[in-house]
Amino acid sequence: MAHQPGTKRGRPGYDQHSMLVVAVEAFNEFGYDATSIGTLAARLGTSKAAIYHHFSSKEELLELALDEALTALEGVLGDEQADEGTASDRLALVVRGAVHVLVNKLPYVTLLLRVRGNSDVERNALERRKNFDRAVTQLLSEARAEGSIRSDLDPSVAERLLFGMINSIVEWYKPKSPEDAARLADDVIAVAFDGLRVPR
Amino acid sequence: MAHQPGTKRGRPGYDQHSMLVVAVEAFNEFGYDATSIGTLAARLGTSKAAIYHHFSSKEELLELALDEALTALEGVLGDEQADEGTASDRLALVVRGAVHVLVNKLPYVTLLLRVRGNSDVERNALERRKNFDRAVTQLLSEARAEGSIRSDLDPSVAERLLFGMINSIVEWYKPKSPEDAARLADDVIAVAFDGLRVPR
């Protein structure tokens, strides 16, 4: 910020972040490639040049949006590492944290999960996601060594199925109350750890 | 077919289906929108006009590919309805069948799962997916009424989490042997029904 907080100078237009919010919405609706800067300008009620005032390229919009999601997800791992509990407890903490990030950063995570690696920005984001998945796989291995996670299945397959379930939330979740998000995290943990079958 | 099977006339080029296979690969690699007919022609080693000989539009390529995935998935429901077992048994049959369709029709299902509804063809495909999901939700309700599925969670949330896990397979599965696909189906059923925790 180059000027005092709270003061407004120049036109009462968009700042970088409020423009990013609209852009990410459009990217999720039409797909990143299919969203032209022209379409975006129309949505914002500005010109294309107005967008290039805040961002140097279409890809910078994508990069900033992906970073928002990845920083939040990586933060969940930071919380976990500080914990003193068993691997199983820390795993539950990561699952709960990831569900909350998905819900709180829904549009950014949605965009992240659709990245395919078609550019350096996308490949970099995929690399950060891979590191996250590796850390969770490691946690699953530890929980398995503890005897709290079933041993008849490969930890990396388990990780993919677990986060396949978690990540799919972006496909259908409609933001409601914070209690709703906590309930969803409980449901995910219940299904992931104990399955759909009635608890025996 | 207008001529005898086995006979070849004209150039030994692509037929509609072999061209579709290459197109679907490209759509999954770059995204449907980001894949131009020109790029496709380059991959095929043909001209754009050669593609338009076999397909009336780019969208017809998408439509035929999506239909291949949807027909296979709908077939799984047909198998289930013929079964005489409990709802729980039929649900397991659908899960196993869906995993096999994902593996056997991997590129087509991958494409289907990335459809966002940006055209009539895409919206029609989403409608057929919704009908599939509705049928599975109904099956989960029946299994719950039977007492075989936990009752502390909404059947439609359960369906979304279950198929979120199943569908995520397209993000990482690399086709290997048929035994491998059967093993994957077993793993999915184990995690979905009994969870990651050690069986008590």
Added chain:
DNA sequence: CCTACCGATCGGTAGG
């Protein structure tokens, strides 16, 4: 921030 544009490439089609 706007208007006025650029080099290039898009999906699709012509005649042969």
Added chain:
DNA sequence: CCTACCGATCGGTAGG
């Protein structure tokens, strides 16, 4: 007369 194309180019629109 068929299937399977080619070289060239159309009117519009993309990101910048």
